[in-house]
Amino acid sequence: MAGRNAQQARCQARGCGEHASGVVEVELPVTWEASAEYTVLTLSVAVCDDHAHDVGGRARGLLEARVELVQLLSIIERAAVDEVAARDRIEELERDLVEAEGALDYQRERADRAETA
Numbered sequence: 001m002a003g004r005n006a007q008q009a010r011c012q013a014r015g016c017g018e019h020a021s022g023v024v025e026v027e028l029p030v031t032w033e034a035s036a037e038y039t040v041l042t043l044s045v046a047v048c049d050d051h052a053h054d055v056g057g058r059a060r061g062l063l064e065a066r067v068e069l070v071q072l073l074s075i076i077e078r079a080a081v082d083e084v085a086a087r088d089r090i091e092e093l094e095r096d097l098v099e100a101e102g103a104l105d106y107q108r109e110r111a112d113r114a115e116t117a
Contacts, residue, residue, distance in 0.1 A: 011048035013055065020046035026059040029066040034073045038066060 009020040024047050027040040040063075047055050 009046045011051055012045050013047060013051040016048060016051060018048035018050065021049045022047060022052055024052055024055045024059065026055065027063055029063070032066065032069060034070055036070050 010016070011018045011020050024045045026043045026045050028043065030039045030041055045055060
């Protein structure tokens, strides 16, 4: 803030009303889509000394969350694909087990018939 406006500006934190001592740049993600690249809308927020650190930290946290969104969605997608593959494998093993049980029953019947013959 420059000139007379710096002396007149108030902290924009709700309920504060203290004289602003500086400006914090707050970058807001424009979209929350699953892409690694994104555009931000930058806001300049007048804040007092008490709120400067808190507002800046929250703004950084918001951008970190936007970056993590893509990573988390990737992890979820991989887990879903792995789960489908695991279910397919389980179904395959269950079919093999049924087939093996049938073959075992057949062999037992043949053995029983051979003993009685």
